[in-house]
Every structure is written in structure tokens, then in C-alpha cells.
Amino acid sequence: MIDLCLLGCGGYQPLPYRYLTSLLVRCNGSSLLIDCGEGTQIAMKQKGLSFRQIDTICFTHYHGDHIAGLPGMLLTIGNSERMEPVTLIGPKGLEHVVRSLCVIAPELPFDLKYVEITENEQTFKAGSLQLKAFKVNHRVLCYGYSVSLNRTGRFDPERAKANNIPLRYWSVLQKGGTVESGGRILTPDMVLGPARKGLKVTYTTDTRPTRSIVENAAGSDIFICEGMYGDDSMKQKAVEKKHMLFSEAANMAAQAGVGEMWLTHYSPSLVRPEEYLNNARAIFLPTYAGKDGKSRVLNFDDEE
Amino acid sequence: MIDLCLLGCGGYQPLPYRYLTSLLVRCNGSSLLIDCGEGTQIAMKQKGLSFRQIDTICFTHYHGDHIAGLPGMLLTIGNSERMEPVTLIGPKGLEHVVRSLCVIAPELPFDLKYVEITENEQTFKAGSLQLKAFKVNHRVLCYGYSVSLNRTGRFDPERAKANNIPLRYWSVLQKGGTVESGGRILTPDMVLGPARKGLKVTYTTDTRPTRSIVENAAGSDIFICEGMYGDDSMKQKAVEKKHMLFSEAANMAAQAGVGEMWLTHYSPSLVRPEEYLNNARAIFLPTYAGKDGKSRVLNFDDEE
Numbered sequence: 001m002i003d004l005c006l007l008g009c010g011g012y013q014p015l016p017y018r019y020l021t022s023l024l025v026r027c028n029g030s031s032l033l034i035d036c037g038e039g040t041q042i043a044m045k046q047k048g049l050s051f052r053q054i055d056t057i058c059f060t061h062y063h064g065d066h067i068a069g070l071p072g073m074l075l076t077i078g079n080s081e082r083m084e085p086v087t088l089i090g091p092k093g094l095e096h097v098v099r100s101l102c103v104i105a106p107e108l109p110f111d112l113k114y115v116e117i118t119e120n121e122q123t124f125k126a127g128s129l130q131l132k133a134f135k136v137n138h139r140v141l142c143y144g145y146s147v148s149l150n151r152t153g154r155f156d157p158e159r160a161k162a163n164n165i166p167l168r169y170w171s172v173l174q175k176g177g178t179v180e181s182g183g184r185i186l187t188p189d190m191v192l193g194p195a196r197k198g199l200k201v202t203y204t205t206d207t208r209p210t211r212s213i214v215e216n217a218a219g220s221d222i223f224i225c226e227g228m229y230g231d232d233s234m235k236q237k238a239v240e241k242k243h244m245l246f247s248e249a250a251n252m253a254a255q256a257g258v259g260e261m262w263l264t265h266y267s268p269s270l271v272r273p274e275e276y277l278n279n280a281r282a283i284f285l286p287t288y289a290g291k292d293g294k295s296r297v298l299n300f301d302d303e304e
Numbered sequence: 305m306i307d308l309c310l311l312g313c314g315g316y317q318p319l320p321y322r323y324l325t326s327l328l329v330r331c332n333g334s335s336l337l338i339d340c341g342e343g344t345q346i347a348m349k350q351k352g353l354s355f356r357q358i359d360t361i362c363f364t365h366y367h368g369d370h371i372a373g374l375p376g377m378l379l380t381i382g383n384s385e386r387m388e389p390v391t392l393i394g395p396k397g398l399e400h401v402v403r404s405l406c407v408i409a410p411e412l413p414f415d416l417k418y419v420e421i422t423e424n425e426q427t428f429k430a431g432s433l434q435l436k437a438f439k440v441n442h443r444v445l446c447y448g449y450s451v452s453l454n455r456t457g458r459f460d461p462e463r464a465k466a467n468n469i470p471l472r473y474w475s476v477l478q479k480g481g482t483v484e485s486g487g488r489i490l491t492p493d494m495v496l497g498p499a500r501k502g503l504k505v506t507y508t509t510d511t512r513p514t515r516s517i518v519e520n521a522a523g524s525d526i527f528i529c530e531g532m533y534g535d536d537s538m539k540q541k542a543v544e545k546k547h548m549l550f551s552e553a554a555n556m557a558a559q560a561g562v563g564e565m566w567l568t569h570y571s572p573s574l575v576r577p578e579e580y581l582n583n584a585r586a587i588f589l590p591t592y593a594g595k596d597g598k599s600r601v602l603n604f605d606d607e608e
Contacts, residue, residue: 013380014343016350038376039318039343046320064408068376072342075368076317096407103404104368 002027002129002149002199002298004222007043009273009290011205011228011243011265012065019043019292020065021265023203023224025147030127032056033073034145034203040069041076047293052080056126058133059090060205061142062097070098071105078108085111089124089133091141092116117143121212134216136207138242144204146216151300152176153193160191199298202258205265208239209248217256221298224290225249227263230276243267246276250283264290306331306433306453306503306602308526311347313577313594315509315532315547315569316369323347323596324369325569327507327528329451334431336360337377338449338507344373345380351597356384360430362437363394364509365446366401374402375409382412389415393428393437395445396420421447425516438520440511442546448508450520455604456480457497464495503602506562509569512543513552521560525602528594529553531567534580547571550580554587568594 003026008019020037024044031053033040044051054077059067077086088098095114102108115124117133124131130148135141155174169179169186179186202217205226217223228234228243238245246263253261261284266273273289280287288294307330312323324341328348335357337344348355358381363371381390392402399418406412419428421437428435434452439445459478473483473490483490506521509530521527532538532547542549550567557565565588570577577593584591592598 013349013383014346014376016346038373039346042318042320042343045317062408064375064379067408068372069342071368072318072372079317100404100407103401104366104371 001300001303002147002201004201004296004298005047005049006224006262006264006290006292006294007040007047008037008292009264009266009294010065011226011267013268014039014065015268017292018266020069021205021226022069024049025129025201026053027149028128029053030055030129032058032126032129032131032147034058035060035066035205036069036073037065038068038072041073043292047295050080051077052082054082054086055084056087056089056131058131058145059088059094060136060144061091061138061140062093063140063206066206067097067101071101074102074108074112075105078105078110082110085113087113087115087126089115089131090117091143092118121216132216134212136204136213137210138206138208142206144202144207144213144216146200146202146220148201149199151196151198152188153195155191156193157191159193163190165190197301199300201298202256206242207244208242209244209252214252214255217252217258219258220256221259222296223253223256223258223261224264225252225261226265227273227280228265228267228270230266230270230273230279232279246273246280246287247283250280250287253284253287260286260288262288262290262294305604305607306451306505308505308600308602309351309353310528310566310568310594310596310598311344311351312341312596313568313570313598314369315530315571317572318343318369319572321596322570324373325509325530325594326373328353329433329505330357331453332432333357334359334433336362336430336433336435336451338362339364339370339509340373340377341369342372342376345377347596351599354384355381356386358386358390359388360391360393360435362435362449363392363398364440364448365395365442365444366397367444367510370510371401371405375405378406378412378416379409382409382414386414389417391417391419391430393419393435394421395447396422425520436520438516440508440517441514442510442512446510448506448511448517448520450504450506450524452505453503455500455502456492457499459495460497461495463497467494469494501605503604505602506560510546511548512546513548513556518556518559521556521562523562524560525563526600527557527560527562527565528568529556529565530569531577531584532569532571532574534570534574534577534583536583550577550584550591551587554584554591557588557591564590564592566592566594566598
């Protein structure tokens, strides 16, 4: 199960009723936060979400509207009695930017681990989740993220027998363990059928449309994508500022074949995004306007 | 005229319905902001206040809840088309702290002027306002601020005549100008009666009670003072954390003989400050619980 919460859906500036774009992904007692602009901690409090469980914070890039809330967030996590390290993941420059911001949070009760992305595409573990960063196209170095929860195959006793696995090891192998027995290494694939469909969420903001987004969003249950401007007449501005139109996001969603798309990172000038939703829905019908606090629990197919 | 707005009234952490303590003082088209925690810019937007007019930002100290909102605030001021410099005033370390935080706001369209407080008490000009910083007693170096709008005496033609001021200079001297005439320097005091009562506001937070507060708050129309804890049984915690009880704030207000007191910088654990208001009112009756957005226009006595 993955529990998603789009904490805010604004771009550039936090507004009274629209916090900055940020996504909280919860899975098996561990939380992963992507982007942390000014006010993200307030948005979390508004939803009653736990700070103590935040194990990982990822940044798409270091413009203020995606990271200015970090020192306050770390202080509040510190105040939640967390002692375990928090892993920070982001483009090159991560440690310099975070250490500079932490001039006002010099004594945290937990360690920070810095993981700088060095490749165009790079994968990480975050608790039970697989995390993949992929480079997008903004005015500064910027990444999108896919978060996946993989699902192993069903237990297959015929396969276990065919592989001569002693009965006493079936359970441990089924649960993902590895066993050494009689000079053999027994692994889970020896007792499991083919992997089943897992869960996948892709988040990208502050970018022009790119092939990397289409490729990495492919197969996502939910694709959360910036929609800075709703009106197609804003195309030139979108190109200049390296942002996106609703219709451009929808084209990518259609190409990637995602389950549904949530738009986010609206321009402060875009007061009622839903008025432009048809510009996206004409291209990709299951498009929804992200809203502060929009949440979804994703379950494996037969575990609804 | 001074126009005050207590933008928030929280301490430690911004909450969904309580922004962090910050005061905006507007006078003659110039705005002065004291403290700028995370969310202060959202509080300003909620009240529809102009960012372009912020000429001065003062800091009491550099704990995150008083300064974490600065980079976002500066970016938003920059977005308001301001080109004129913004003056920053605060305790020693100001430039280091601000430059570190501005790692995410590297290209502002205006200059920052840094004014570090070097004395226990120090005065500054901020537009038409007189600003005085005075040292208080917190876990780190911390200052309170008094903001005054002085008022000259009435125009006194008898005095002008007695000083042999030519009629043609009366108006310019009355308006505060200085004139050289026939080898004499003519100054406003030569045509004005005694100074009249001006306006004064004092703001102090994150401190134990001090003599400096009582002395500097004396004669204030409004005294805005931290009230971290309402319940007198929290005394020991207040002493340890170097904060204040409502009753301690009220004692200072009474000693200073202020017009009225607004409490602010409540502990997040203090959900309903008004329930403890009587602890202050028993000592100083005109005590009010500060609320987000609490505003007041102060006029000279006969200009209501």
C-alpha cells in the first residue's frame, strides 16, 4: 500500500489557500517527502501527518519555492523526538545548499545524510520503495522522481518442489529471505511465480515536456505533473520560463499511458485551474486538478 | 499615523491557523517588518498588504521561527517590482545569517543593506519613524524594538516674530526645513512651540522580563510582548527556556505605564490563550490576546 498526499499545488509563492507543491508518500511506516517549500510543514500539520516518520526528503531543484521550508521542517522533525538520520536526495549542490540554509537550524537531534544525484537517471532505495530520479528540462538542473512499490510473484509450491526446496524453507523464502542449505543458495525466485503488477507514482515539476518524463512515467498509477498555465495562449511564456501548459502535460500523460494525472504547481495568476481542465481532458481524459491535501491510497490489485 | 498589523502570534512552529509572530508597521508609504518566520509572507497576502513598500526588516534574533521566512519574503518583494534597497537590521551575525539563507535567493533585483546592532541600545531612522533596538535576555543575543513617530510643536507666530524670522521663511521652517538668511541658520524650533505627544509602539519577544524592556516600553501606546505561557504553573519552564508568563508580561506593562498590551508568541501547546488572559488582566487590565492579523491605526491625539 502507498498513501499519497499532495500537500500543496502552488508554484512560485505560497498563497493563503494554496501551499507550495510538495508530495508526501507513505509506505510501511516510512514517509518520503518530495520538495519542501515555505509552508510545507504547515500543510502537513493541517492534514495531521506525522513528522517523526520522514526518513527521506527529495528535491527536484533548489529554487526557493521547492526548498525554502527545509530548515523549519528539520526543526519540527527534531521536535518530534526523531533521533534516526534523515536522508536528503537532490541534484548536485545539495550539501552546500542545505548546510547554508541550516545556519538557522544548527543543532538537530538527528544526522543528515546527503545523497547527490550524479547521473541523468539514478535509482535509490527508500524504505520499501524504489525511487528513481530522472533529469528533466528547467532553467536549472532539475529532476523528476518515480516511486515504485514492487510486488513479488505468488507462492508456487510446484516451483518449490521442482527446485527441490525443503519444506522447512518455503516460508522464509516466500517472505523474501535467502537460505544456504547443503551447499546451495536458496533464493525467493525458486518458490515464487512471476512478479505481479506493483504500484507506481511519478512526480515532475518545473520542466518543459521531455522524453525522460514520458519514459519514466510509463505505467504509473498516478502521474503528478506541473501545469503552470491552463490557457494554451500562454505557450510562449511557458517556453521562456521552462514550464508547461495543461495540454502539454496531458500529451505526456497520454504517451506514457498512465492511470490518471494530477496537475500541480499552478502559477499564482491561475486562480481557478479547473476552468482550464478541458484543455487537458480533450487530450487525456483522466486528468484531475491537484488541490492542497489531495490524497489517495493505492493498493495492490486484489487488496482493495 | 502609524498602521500596525500583528501578522502572526505563534512561537516555535507555524500552525495552520497561527502564523509565527511578526509585526508590520506602516507609516507614510513605508513599511517596516519586525521578524519574518516561515509563513510571514502568506500572512501578509492574507491581509492584502503590499510587499513593494517594505523598506526595512528587523530581527530580534536568529532562531528559525523569527527568520526562516526571509528568503521567500525577499523573492516575493523582488517579484513586486521593487528596485530600491531593503535595509536589514539585527544582532551581530546578520550578514552571515542572511547571506547563508540567500543561497536560494541569489539574484534579487534590489540591494540589501546590512545594519548590525553593536550596542546594548541603539537608534536608527526608518523612513519617518525612529527605531530603537534594546537588548533583552534570551538564550541567544536578542533585541526588542521601539518604533516612534515624533510630533513637532504647533506653529507659533509669536515665537517666529520674537526670533525675527522673515515671513517668507515661516512655511518652510514649519515644515521642518532649514534656511540660511543674512548670515543666520534658521531652524524649525525658531517657529514651533514645544514638541507634542507622538506615537510609540514597543515589540519584544523571546526574553525573560528585563529592566530594559520596562524602560523602553515606557510611554508606548501599544506594547506587544511575548506571552509564551498563560498558566503561572509554567514558571520553571519559562525560566529554563528564557520565555515569559502572561503575568510577567503584565507586570512589565504596568511598570512601564503603557496604553495597552497585546500578547503574542504563544507556545504551540497554548491552544486558547484567552482562557489565561485573566492572569494578565489581574495585574494590567488593558491586556489583549494577540491574534493573527490584529491591526490598529494610531493617530496623533487631535487627528482621530
